Amino acid sequence: MDQIQKTLLEEIAGLHEVPQGAYNIRVNGGLESRNTTENIDIVTKTDVSGIDIYFKPGTKKESVHIPVLLSQTGLKETVYNDFHVGDDCDITIIAGCGIHNGGDRDSEHSGIHSFYIGKNCHVRYVEKHYGSGEGTGERIMNPTTNLELGENSTLEMEMVQIKGVDSTIRTTNGVVGKNGSLTIKESIMTHGHQTAESHFRVEMNGEKSHVNLVSRSVARDESKQLFCSEIVGNAECTGHSECDGIIMDHSSVSAEPQLTANCIDAELIHEAAIGKIAGEQLTKLMTLGLTEQEAEEQIINGFLK
Amino acid sequence: MLELKNISYLVDEQSTTKEIIRDVSFKVDERFVAITGPNGGGKSTIAKIVAGIVKPTSGRIIFDGTDITDMNITERARLGISYAFQQPVRFKGITVKDLIKLAAGNEKGNVDICGVLSEVGLCAKDYINREVNASLSGGELKRIEIAMILARGTKFSIFDEPEAGIDLWSFQSLIKVFEKMYERTNGSILIISHQERILDIADRIVVIANGEVSAEGKKEDILPELLAGTAACPALTEKMK
Numbered sequence: 057m058d059q060i061q062k063t064l065l066e067e068i069a070g071l072h073e074v075p076q077g078a079y080n081i082r083v084n085g086g087l088e089s090r091n092t093t094e095n096i097d098i099v100t101k102t103d104v105s106g107i108d109i110y111f112k113p114g115t116k117k118e119s120v121h122i123p124v125l126l127s128q129t130g131l132k133e134t135v136y137n138d139f140h141v142g143d144d145c146d147i148t149i150i151a152g153c154g155i156h157n158g159g160d161r162d163s164e165h166s167g168i169h170s171f172y173i174g175k176n177c178h179v180r181y182v183e184k185h186y187g188s189g190e191g192t193g194e195r196i197m198n199p200t201t202n203l204e205l206g207e208n209s210t211l212e213m214e215m216v217q218i219k220g221v222d223s224t225i226r227t228t229n230g231v232v233g234k235n236g237s238l239t240i241k242e243s244i245m246t247h248g249h250q251t252a253e254s255h256f257r258v259e260m261n262g263e264k265s266h267v268n269l270v271s272r273s274v275a276r277d278e279s280k281q282l283f284c285s286e287i288v289g290n291a292e293c294t295g296h297s298e299c300d301g302i303i304m305d306h307s308s309v310s311a312e313p314q315l316t317a318n319c320i321d322a323e324l325i326h327e328a329a330i331g332k333i334a335g336e337q338l339t340k341l342m343t344l345g346l347t348e349q350e351a352e353e354q355i356i357n358g359f360l361k
Numbered sequence: 362m363l364e365l366k367n368i369s370y371l372v373d374e375q376s377t378t379k380e381i382i383r384d385v386s387f388k389v390d391e392r393f394v395a396i397t398g399p400n401g402g403g404k405s406t407i408a409k410i411v412a413g414i415v416k417p418t419s420g421r422i423i424f425d426g427t428d429i430t431d432m433n434i435t436e437r438a439r440l441g442i443s444y445a446f447q448q449p450v451r452f453k454g455i456t457v458k459d460l461i462k463l464a465a466g467n468e469k470g471n472v473d474i475c476g477v478l479s480e481v482g483l484c485a486k487d488y489i490n491r492e493v494n495a496s497l498s499g500g501e502l503k504r505i506e507i508a509m510i511l512a513r514g515t516k517f518s519i520f521d522e523p524e525a526g527i528d529l530w531s532f533q534s535l536i537k538v539f540e541k542m543y544e545r546t547n548g549s550i551l552i553i554s555h556q557e558r559i560l561d562i563a564d565r566i567v568v569i570a571n572g573e574v575s576a577e578g579k580k581e582d583i584l585p586e587l588l589a590g591t592a593a594c595p596a597l598t599e600k601m602k
């Protein structure tokens with residue numbers, strides 16, 4: 057890996073060197089390195105580009121890192137990563153994509169992640185998207201996530217995109233089974249003329265299933281964001297979605313939340329708020345000795361944390 | 362320490378001009394000075410004028426011999442003015458620890474967070490990582506607001522109705538906070554309050570009603586008047602019955 061790739065890896069996964077446990081590092085469309093463990097197997101797909109990751113039933117306290125790095129301008133790829141999680145697993149998946157584009161052609165990564173999660177699992181998924189480079193070519197990421205969450209299983213997803221992605225359309229489709237619990241926390245910040253769209257659709261099909269979807273976003277400069285969520289309750293379930301946006305400069309943010317209850321015992325709530333940074337928050341921090349700009353930075357950092 | 366000279370604050374309301382503060386002058390040189398008076402009298406507006414949050418229409422503000430009238434909020438804060446709001450501000454994602462560190466003015470965490478929180482009756486273990494958001498009660502927010510001022514430890518501090526929501530804690534503890542604060546800073550503390558027990562520790566009392574100073578003097582002279590209902594503060598006497 058060269059210095060640019062190492063920097064991308066640090067930005068998206070906080071890694072200075074090869075991680076512990078299982079990993080699969082993809083660089084410029086090819087496999088850079090891979091490690092499997094007794095419980096986690098990684099197999100290259102033969103029909104399309106991508107990998108299948110198998111977690112043996114009962115795998116506990118193990119993690120897999122699957123970073124994707126692009127530093128070659130003009131590279132466009134669609135990658136399929138499937139996660140097959142056996143019953144009774146307790147695992148962490150650290151994904152992420154970093155694009156450095158120093159050229160004038162667009163670079164694009166479309167990652168299609170499918171999760172097949174068995175019963176009684178606890179899965180944590182962390183994903184960070186990051187872009188850099190002075191080139192005029194755009195850095196584009198269009199991730200699609202498909203989720204099937206089995207009985208009594210919990211999935212917590214943290215998805216962050218703070219810097220450097222020019223255009224993104226993020227699509228997430230989930231189905232939650234009996235007693236299953238899905239938590240999604242998304243943080244997005246856009247600058248310049250960037251655009252970001254998030255589309256979530258979660259169906260709660262199992263009794264006592266639960267979903268909590270929280271999106272925090274900051275739009276700066278002339279950037280544009282769209283948040284769409286649809287939560288469908290087909291059984292006795294509880295669902296909560298929240299979209300909280302800060303707009304700055306000449307940006308624009310739209311929220312289109314939708315709730316559908318198809319069962320008398322479905323309880324669904326949505327909260328949405330979009331607005332500029334509250335003046336009194338700035339004032340308070342300034343009375344502590346911060347400048348207006350420092351105050352703004354603290355408020356945004358906290359908000360997206 | 363602080364002097365307000367002929368401060369007025371006018372706001373335009375539809376076709377008329379409303380006088381929120383009218384020609385207010387007073388000095389704060391003692392350890393503790395209390396401002397009291399009826400609700401809507403203009404007490405918080407005066408505090409905001411001192412902190413730089415509200416710009417007066419006319420008049421001057423002198424702090425430690427320097428005219429600070431044209432300084433902004435940040436400059437005044439850095440000169441040594443602190444203000445605990447009547448209504449504390451909530452933040453999404455910012456924790457109690459973050460705020461206290463920002464107040465202390467160092468990122469490295471040299472501030473005794475546990476110490477300032479315990480002074481206001483909060484156990485650091487339970488609060489340090491809590492977000493300063495709507496999940497905290499009004500009383501908890503008030504105490505965190507006070508803890509921030511303690512962490513700053515500046516020579517001049519304003520507390521705007523600090524007694525609100527401290528029911529579970531005691532007035533005695535609140536008074537101790539002010540006394541300790543004075544010992545540490547050797548400065549002046551301006552307390553806006555309706556509470557007799559807090560007014561009782563003041564060296565001087567200024568009564569603000571209808572945007573004006575309606576009475577001012579030594580605690581020994583003003584407090585009995587207030588309690589007797591002769592000073593223009595019916596709301597206060599009502600509260601103390």
Ligand SMILES: Nc1ncnc2c1ncn2[C@@H]1O[C@H](COP(=O)(O)OP(=O)(O)O)[C@@H](O)[C@H]1O
Binds near residue numbers: 372381405
């Ligand atoms: N910018 C403003 N515009 C209109 N009215 C104001 C403004 N600022 C303060 N006021 C009014 O001035 C009065 C004094 O307010 P305040 O200083 O908060 O009183 P106190 O703290 O003594 O209760 C109130 O009636 C308030 O509504």
Ligand SMILES: [Mg+2]
Binds near residue numbers: 404405447521
């Ligand atoms: Mg007030």
